[in-house]
Amino acid sequence: MSLNASRSWYERASRVVAGGVSSDVRRSEKPFPLFFERGEGPYIFDVDGNRYIDYVLGQGPLLLGHSPRQVIEAVHAQLDKGLIFAAQHPQEVELAELICQVVPSAERVRFNSTGSEAVVSALRIARGARNRRLVIKFEGQWHGWYDSLFVSTSPPLDKAGPREAPIPYMQSRGQVANAVENLIVLPWNDLSLVEQVFAGRGDEIAAVLTEPIMINAGAIMPQPGFLEGLRRLCDQYGALLIFDEVITGFRVALGGAQAYFGVTPDLTTLAKGIAAGFTLSAVVGKAEFMDLVSRGEVAHAGTYNSNPVVIAAGLAAVKCLAADNGKIYHHLFAMGEMLSNGFRTILRQAGVPAIVNNIGPVVQVCLTDLPAMRDYRDYARRDVARYDRLVTELVYRGVRTISRGTWYISAAHTAEEINRTLEAFAEALTATMV
Ligand SMILES: Cc1ncc(COP(=O)(O)O)c(C=O)c1O
Incomplete structure (x- = not known):
């Protein structure tokens, strides 16, 4: 998988757009701020022609998916x-x-x-x-x-x-x-x-x-x-x-x-x-x-x-x-449950301590050995470095998610995308262990 076109746009952008991005939170995109061409339903396509199942969803707004x-x-x-x-x-x-x-x-x-x-x-x-x-x-x-x-x-x-x-x-x-x-x-x-x-x-x-x-x-x-x-x-x-x-x-x-x-x-x-x-x-x-x-x-x-x-x-x-x-909320909640349950099973089977939170079409994965999180200070103790590696490995497997651990789901995501995401997640997690 090549990210060369994104890389060269990022270099070009960095000369004229301060920091190469127009909002600071985009700096944390893994493995570096990528460039995109279009979105469709649950998918987003980058300038190298790669297709990703998108869980960033514009940092939340795309509740109905890309371009409903x-x-x-x-x-x-x-x-x-x-x-x-x-x-x-x-x-x-x-x-x-x-x-x-x-x-x-x-x-x-x-x-x-x-x-x-x-x-x-x-x-x-x-x-x-x-x-x-x-x-x-x-x-x-x-x-x-x-x-x-x-x-x-x-x-x-x-x-x-x-x-x-x-x-x-x-x-x-x-x-x-x-x-x-x-x-x-x-x-x-x-x-x-x-x-x-x-x-x-x-x-x-x-x-x-x-x-x-x-x-x-x-x-x-x-x-x-x-x-x-x-x-x-x-x-x-x-x-x-x-x-x-x-x-x-x-x-x-x-x-x-x-x-x-x-x-x-x-x-x-x-x-x-x-x-x-x-x-x-x-x-x-x-x-x-x-x-x-x-x-x-x-x-x-x-x-x-x-x-x-x-x-x-x-x-x-x-x-x-x-x-x-x-009615749409039944689907959104079902997809959230499927994704979060899948994550929990994969993390447990891999022996990776984690908390997976879920409320409808929002899922959160924190790699942490705490039994539960109650406030910011609990959240701040998660394993950021390993999660960053996981997010990068997911990019290489066609899944785009937010590095702070949040997964947004849209009405356009179906069981097919969730299943493919879970497969990619299991592989990516294994890749972070070597
Ligand atoms: C809870 C909450 N309030 C306010 C804002 C600010 O919104 P905006 O980025 O549209 O100014 C955000 C942005 O992420 C948010 O998550």
Whole structure:
């Protein structure tokens, strides 16, 4: 298998595109950042003509697979009618209505383009609603790369301070120094620590921001009662509960993780699953809070917000997901179960200690000798070097996956692709042992 064309594009790119990639996370692609030509269903094709079963899926958005027909047709139809109006149009209302029907916390919607924007919007609404400054965020959770939140997403353990009181860690040079002063960073899944912080500073805390399933660091499920406990504490101290469902929204259920767990936040951010790969995001929430935006008391804007092309994509995508009472989720969950069970069997038979987490169409493989993972620090102890080798060996066997251990599945993946993936996984694992 040759990667020569990719290699020469990467060299050429590195002279003009900073670092050869347009988003830092792409640096970690194995064995080096590859170049692609097209995608189709569960497959992606690189510039050397290699075909891969794709589990990166654009880092999550391609819930319906590459270039799903219904979405492409809806977008084609819109392209002839106009790209951007900087004005209102009927389809944005239809999509907002649909979101309000299926996402429990959604009574009002505002559209943005990226997940980062939606999260920043949610924080502004929460701070505006309560006139308070502090937000609790959890170590290891990624809410985008903006200054105000790019804190303790993957802190080196020797700089992270004690587990019970992490030192907020700025991830980048150049971030404004006071970013950390507005946040309280805590380990995820430890309700008693959240309780202690509220008991001490409850009247200063505007919001608790959390991914309801910690997909970005281990696809770790909340401990029983954790999300319910956050809901109770927020109610008790008058803080807003914000679920960042940029990944889990539409992916783990039509109504997101909040529908799956039956815990309703005040505000929610949605992005990756909403528009089948087009750049659409939304902040949604209870009218009581979103109406600060309705009345113009909290500002929200954006040139590209709700442009008719991405809205056409979003409307078509959400309709696909909602069709036949969300029938598509049976398939997505079955494929996730098949992949994760297969991984567990292969790893056990090979005697490789690992944790395989699964929630519907998200699977996570961590090579670790821990019996279970509860928070970022557990996740950070995995065997990164060996997993990197595994991901590289998989590339050479036609399987593309994310080096942090997450496997996204789309509705286009069938048992045939899963079986071929499991065969490749078993071979690749053996190759890492020599
Ligand atoms: C949970 C979560 N929130 C927010 C973001 C930021 O989204 P974007 O990259 O579209 O700005 C991401 C991106 O991966 C995410 O996973």
